[in-house]
Amino acid sequence: MELRQLRYFVAIVDHGSLSRAALVLHVAQPALTQQLRQLEEELGVQLLHRSAQGVLSTDAGKIFYEHAQAILKQVADARSAVAQSAERPSGSVTLGLPHSISGALALPLLTAARAQYPEITLQLTEELTGNLSDQLKSGRVNLAVLFDDGQLAQFATTPLVEEELRFICRADATYAQGEQALTLAQTLKTTLILPGLQHGVRPRIESVARQAGLVLDQVIEINSIAILKSAILADMGATILPSAPVLDELERGAMHSHRIHSPSISRTVVLCASKNIPLTNAAAAVSRLVQQVSAQLCAGDTWPGATAIAGGTSS
Structure with a gap:
């Protein structure tokens, strides 16, 4: 299995068509079709349903698509980590936020990131907490804001705020x-x-x-x-x-x-990272920024019902 096969497969699914994916990838369609066939033969399953209207993922294809995305992201992060400077971090960082947190944190965090780290592309994804946990484990997001329910031992965690319900x-x-x-x-x-x-x-x-x-x-x-x-x-x-x-x-x-x-009733809001996938310099900078912005929002009473947790450290 080759990285280009993963890139080709993800592009086909994203564009819903072999012909459109071939144009975007600048690859001849017969070559793209051959690489897809080789990938399916190696995996022993059909990944896509083909029709005159385009392509749709099979159940196996949907599962493989998530893993392919995660692998490609980790490869990109590895390249970025090697290339970037600690003093001037750059690259792409994906942060997952629960629906109930994004209203308070998302916009202030984006504003601060643009001001302090203009060379970092901060991508925010808003999801249910259960989905964010799975995405963090697989490496599809670099960081995630979650709630301490006693089930976060698999992650490196930094307490942010205590939020009243x-x-x-x-x-x-x-x-x-x-x-x-x-x-x-x-x-x-x-x-x-x-x-x-x-x-x-x-x-x-x-x-x-x-x-x-x-x-x-x-x-x-x-x-x-x-x-x-x-x-x-x-x-x-x-x-x-x-x-x-x-x-x-x-x-x-x-x-x-x-x-x-x-x-x-209150809940502890924590910033989580994988214990197995090292943070790039850019992701580490965003981690510090999330802590800083959270504390500022609490100090300014602009995160209703939230109290900053002083001295939160990763575990």
């Missing part, structure tokens, strides 16, 4: 009329709209509730912040989230946020 509902909902704060037991009596068990805030809420002898009985699972917000505004239920993802709705009065007590 609050009960959030439509402004005119009857769940919490006149109440500034609610007990956790009170919040769990409502229909809650939450991500699935493997994503975001859900594991943390389940853990705190279990320790308090409580259970979540009425849950609507939605793994999209945009759809979750629409469901709240449709009065299908309330949620337990940090304030940052619904800040616009809170500021314009469409939603209300209530503190939770007895017990309160």
Whole structure:
């Protein structure tokens, strides 16, 4: 198996056509077809379905595509690491952010990166936390912001902030009329709209509730912040989230946020890197920048409900 075969295969999938991929790669289509056939023969599976309309990945092709992308990225990172200077880092860095964090962190981080490291191309990808963990393990992202659920031992981690979770509902909902704060037991009596068990805030809420002898009985699972917000505004239920993802709705009065007590709930936001794949100088610079920007946002009260964790160190 050769790197060019991986590049060819990824290009074919990305462009959905052998002919278009051949044009982009400046390779004759018969040669491209031959390399694809050799790759399929070596793997012993069909990677693509061919038709007059183009090509589609088989199930095996979809799996191989993810691995091919990760391998090609690691090769590019290795070349960049050799070439770049520690004093003037350059190259491409991919940082994964959960949906519930990107609203607070993404734009300030992009602005700071452009100002401090103009020769670094910072690529932000917004994903569910479970997906980000898998991408970090495979090397498809260099860094990822995740939540400490006790399952991060496989990564090098740096604590960033402690983020308060609050009960959030439509402004005119009857769940919490006149109440500034609610007990956790009170919040769990409502229909809650939450991500699935493997994503975001859900594991943390389940853990705190279990320790308090409580259970979540009425849950609507939605793994999209945009759809979750629409469901709240449709009065299908309330949620337990940090304030940052619904800040616009809170500021314009469409939603209300209530503190939770007895017990309160928070989550630890951490920056994660692979223990097996070394960081390039550019990725190390972005890692430091994420820590710096997070602390500045907390100090300026522009990351609602978040408190910087002083002296966070990688493990």
